[in-house]
Amino acid sequence: MSVPLTPQGFGRAVSALVAQDGDLAAIVAQHGRPRFWHREPGFPTLVLIILEQQVSLASARAAYDRLLEQVGGRLNPARLLELSDASLRAAGCSRQKTRYCRALAAAVEAGELPLDELDGLPDEEARARLQTVVGIGRWTADVYLLSALRRPDVWPVGDLALVVALQRAKGLTERPTPAAMTRAGENWRPWRSVAARLLWHDYLSR
Numbered sequence: 180m181s182v183p184l185t186p187q188g189f190g191r192a193v194s195a196l197v198a199q200d201g202d203l204a205a206i207v208a209q210h211g212r213p214r215f216w217h218r219e220p221g222f223p224t225l226v227l228i229i230l231e232q233q234v235s236l237a238s239a240r241a242a243y244d245r246l247l248e249q250v251g252g253r254l255n256p257a258r259l260l261e262l263s264d265a266s267l268r269a270a271g272c273s274r275q276k277t278r279y280c281r282a283l284a285a286a287v288e289a290g291e292l293p294l295d296e297l298d299g300l301p302d303e304e305a306r307a308r309l310q311t312v313v314g315i316g317r318w319t320a321d322v323y324l325l326s327a328l329r330r331p332d333v334w335p336v337g338d339l340a341l342v343v344a345l346q347r348a349k350g351l352t353e354r355p356t357p358a359a360m361t362r363a364g365e366n367w368r369p370w371r372s373v374a375a376r377l378l379w380h381d382y383l384s385r
Contacts, residue, residue, distance in 0.1 A: 181301075181302065181330055181331050181332060181369075182331070183298075183328060183329035183330065183331075184215070184217075184329040184330070184331050184372065184373070185215075185329075186215040188331070189215040189373060189376075190212075190215075192331065192370040192373040193207070193212055193213075193373060193377065195370060196367060196370055196373060196374055196377065199366075199367075200366070200367070200374075202348045202349055203348070203374065203377050203378075205348070206348060206377050206378070206380060206381040207377070209381075209384075210380055210381060210384040213376055213377060213379075213380035216326075217326055217327065217329050218326045218327045219327065220294065220297075220298070220323075220327040220328055221294055221295075221327070222254065222255060222256055222283070222284070222287055222294060223254045223255075224323070224326075224327050225283060225294070225309075225315075225319075225323055225327075226243065226246070226254060226259070226280055226283065227239065227240070227243045228319050228322050228323055228326075229276060229279050229280060229283065229314060229315070229319060230242050230243050230246075230271075230272070230276060230280075231322075232276070232318070232319060238271070241271060242270055242271030242272060245269070245270040245271055246259075246267070246270040246271075246272070248270075249262055249266050249267075249269075249270055250262070256283075256284035256285070256287045256288040257284075257288060259280060259281070259284040260281065260284050260285065260288065264277055267280065267281075275314075276314070278313065278314065279312075279313060279314025279315070280314075282312050282313040282314055283312050283314065283315065286311070286312045291311070292308065292309070292311065292312055297309070297328060298328060302324060302330055302332070302333060305320075305324060305328065306320045306321065306324060309323060317335075317336075317337060318335055318337040318338060321333050321334070321335040321336075321338075322335055322338070325372045325375065330372060331369060331370055331371075331372050331373065332368060332369045332370065332371045332372055333371060333372045333375070334360075334361070334364035334367075334371035334372070334374075334375060335375060336357050336360040336361055336364070337357065338375075340379060340382045340383075341360070341375055341378055341379065341382075342354050342355060342360060343382060344378035344379065344381050344382040345360065345363055345378055347381065347382075348378060348381060349363070
């Protein structure tokens, strides 16, 4: 199993990628090195990532903050399951995401998805466990592995911001297909998560 990234390990990985790839080096030259950020592993972060599906980070965060208000600032599976669909909709959850959040809460509450055990699993196994829950697909699982579990070699192929950033960085005339994204990521093993963070840094800095 891969060792979670630390600030020091992240710095070393950035240096290795910059030395290897001139386009990533150009991002650092233009915007500086990105700070090493991560999210707290657990249920609230996974709910937030579900809310981020196919919407802007700002609108997802606004919905998440309203959801926190609904539960008095403490979001856990039991408290979410106590909320009515109307309350979840009022917080900004679509009908589909209401279903997904309920499915996640039920799976964690029943012990079917023990989130605290994912730390000890290889990437593929942790991803597969997450994807047993309705509404958690490859993108959601990958973003959780990358941002909360700090895995160093995860490549969220379906992330739109990553697609746009790669197109810009490589000067492509068209947005890369999933297959092209996968091929591009192979060049950055075993630091694909760090390459993704560099590309996101470029996307958010423009």
